[in-house]
Amino acid sequence: MHFSIPETEVRSGENGSTYVAFNIHVNSVLHCQVRYSQLLGLHQQIKKEYGNNVVPAFPPKKIFTLTPAEVEQRREQLEKYMQAVRQDPMLGASEMFNSFLRKAQQETQQIPTEEVPLEIYLSKRQKVTVNILTSDQTEDVLEAVASKLDLPDDLAGYFSLFLVREGVDGGLTFVRKLQDFELPYVSVTSLRSSEFYIALRKSYWDTAYDSDVMDNRVGLNLLYTQTVSDIERGWILVNKDQHRQLKSLQEKGSKKEFIRLCQTLKYFGYIQFDPCVTDFPEKGCHAIVSAGNNELNFQVKLPNEQMKEGSFKVTRMRCWRVTSSQVPVANGTASTSPCSSAKCEVKLELAFEYLMSKDRLQWVTITSPQAIMMSICLQSMVDELMVKKSGGSIKKMLRKRPNGSLHRSESLQAVKSPPLLVRHGTAQGFD
Numbered sequence: 001m002h003f004s005i006p007e008t009e010v011r012s013g014e015n016g017s018t019y020v021a022f023n024i025h026v027n028s029v030l031h032c033q034v035r036y037s038q039l040l041g042l043h044q045q046i047k048k049e050y051g052n053n054v055v056p057a058f059p060p061k062k063i064f065t066l067t068p069a070e071v072e073q074r075r076e077q078l079e080k081y082m083q084a085v086r087q088d089p090m091l092g093a094s095e096m097f098n099s100f101l102r103k104a105q106q107e108t109q110q111i112p113t114e115e116v117p118l119e120i121y122l123s124k125r126q127k128v129t130v131n132i133l134t135s136d137q138t139e140d141v142l143e144a145v146a147s148k149l150d151l152p153d154d155l156a157g158y159f160s161l162f163l164v165r166e167g168v169d170g171g172l173t174f175v176r177k178l179q180d181f182e183l184p185y186v187s188v189t190s191l192r193s194s195e196f197y198i199a200l201r202k203s204y205w206d207t208a209y210d211s212d213v214m215d216n217r218v219g220l221n222l223l224y225t226q227t228v229s230d231i232e233r234g235w236i237l238v239n240k241d242q243h244r245q246l247k248s249l250q251e252k253g254s255k256k257e258f259i260r261l262c263q264t265l266k267y268f269g270y271i272q273f274d275p276c277v278t279d280f281p282e283k284g285c286h287a288i289v290s291a292g293n294n295e296l297n298f299q300v301k302l303p304n305e306q307m308k309e310g311s312f313k314v315t316r317m318r319c320w321r322v323t324s325s326q327v328p329v330a331n332g333t334a335s336t337s338p339c340s341s342a343k344c345e346v347k348l349e350l351a352f353e354y355l356m357s358k359d360r361l362q363w364v365t366i367t368s369p370q371a372i373m374m375s376i377c378l379q380s381m382v383d384e385l386m387v388k389k390s391g392g393s394i395k396k397m398l399r400k401r402p403n404g405s406l407h408r409s410e411s412l413q414a415v416k417s418p419p420l421l422v423r424h425g426t427a428q429g430f431d
Contacts (some may be wrong), residue, residue, distance in 0.1 A: 002027055002322055002372050005079040006346070008071060009033070017403075020071055024104070027176050028324065028346040030190075032086050032104035039078060040102050046091060054091065056084035057136070080422060102137055109190045119200040119356050120145050122222060123229035124170075134185045140176045141185075144360050144423050145200060151218045158213055159222065160203035163187060165195050172233060173274055176373055177203070201226060205294060205381050206388070207263050214256055224255040227262050230270075235290070237266040246366040255308060267292065276368035281308065289366060291377035294385065299375055312354055312379045320352035322375045 009021045011033075016133040021033045036059075043058045049238045059077035066074065082404050083309060086092040106113070120141075130144040138161055146156035163175040170239045178184050178198070188196055202213070202223065214221035231246075238246065242265065249258040270292030278287045278300065288299040294312045302308060327347045348371035364376065396404045 002324060002348075003073050003082045004028070004324060004346075005082065006326065007030040008075050020066070021072075022075060024082065024101075026182070028348065028369070030108075031182065032101065032108040034104050036074065036078070038104065039081070039145075042097070045096055046085070046094075048092075049096060050091065054088070056081055056088075087250075097135075098179075098181040102135070104181055105183055105186055106135060109186050111186050118186060118188075119197065121164070121197055123225045124232075126225055130183060131285075132336065136185070137180060138180050139183055141178075149222070150217050151222070152216060152310065155213060155216055155219050158202055158204055158209065158219070159200055162198055162199050162201055164199045166197070167195070170233075170257060171274075173370070174271055174373055175370075177376055202269075203380070205269065205292060207269055207382055210259065210263065214259065214382075220255055220259075223259060227259055227268070230268075231262070233272075233381070235270060235272045236262060236268050268296070270297065271373075272372060273368060273370045276366055276370070278364065278366050280364040287366075289368070289374065291374060291381075294381050296374070296378070312352070312364065314378055315385070317378070318353045318355065320350060320378060322371050323349050323351070327346070348372060352378075 004021050004025045006025055008016050008025050009023065013019050019035055021035060022039070024031050029045055034302040039056065040061075043055065058081055059074050064068065070200065079362070082223075085097060091097055111134050113133055115131055116134055117129050118125050118132050119129050130141070130147060130148050130150050132141055132144050136144070142159070144153075146153070146159075149419070155310050161178040163178055165175055167173065171290055178187065180380050184198055184385075188198055200222070212225060227236070231238055231275050244262070245261060246258060249261065251253075267290060270290040272288065272290045276287055276289060278285050278289075278298065281309045282302060283299065284303065286301045290297045290299075294315065294375060295313045297311045298309065300308045300310070325347045327345050347367065348369055349367050350371035351363055351365040353361050355361050368374065
């Protein structure tokens, strides 16, 4: 997740006094609004729990009322502080940090704690309603969904909750995987749009784990429903002969055989992102990027209208980073005016350094509102590969690890090299 504090607001306090509120955004969407004193309290708690040597620097108190320039300086300092805490593997995954964010989110949206129904979508046509508390965190909601579906506890960790937006054309945009520092009901309700909803989807990449899921009746139905939905939206490529075979298996009710046939099809288990822009193989190319099979797949439209396809294996990425910037917009077009005098939008980029061939590394950049979602996909692929390489348990990784521990690829700095780097070959399909 990418944390930022792009703006401040002057709010009215008690007895007619005013104070500066800092708007904390997650993935460019407002998560909560906090005062300096609240963040200072969090900092003091963290320092007491973990010691001075662990916590990042915190902007000092000021005796006098801040000038506009000082407010801006404090905003920048607090933003760096939040990013530093989030990037730290211990602090960013701590219950202290996550509970602070959940409480601040609920207070900002002014949603009282009460029992409410929440719809969770399994596909476009299927959904389940669970009764939860508005203050329930992501893991609580996932457990409620698993219980309602009668999905065993040891399989619940194979799935995650995602915030999804449905377009006017019926297309789906996966906005983000819901984290344990947020309250799903508050997150989706605060967007105040019927376009957004929460969906359940498998959260692993290696299709070998499908067998574990399919051994259970509920798991089989969930995986089957997801696969059918992916085919319908065009995420899995199916030719006429394969379509006939799949239809025959559907009519027979042979769900396992249906899934096993789909496992042989192109892009099975991939997440497809919205159209974006990349600088590879040429600057300004429009592309469709998909994540799956431990790679990012590019379907690129070159400036000469020629189509080209290729893939970038996560094992050949030395590092990656996500960056954000404020881009002025005036009357729907880019503006040269500063953000202080014009409406701004956030520009997100995912850049990764890739081993194109022996001893030749090259940066590839993707400009997309879903850059952070792409980064999270890359990180989870690396996590899964490392667990498999060490002989660890995928069940333990999925179930025991806090959702908030995905920290390595979310900073404005490059990610450390994963120990899986391949030293030979070229980018597939782009030779």
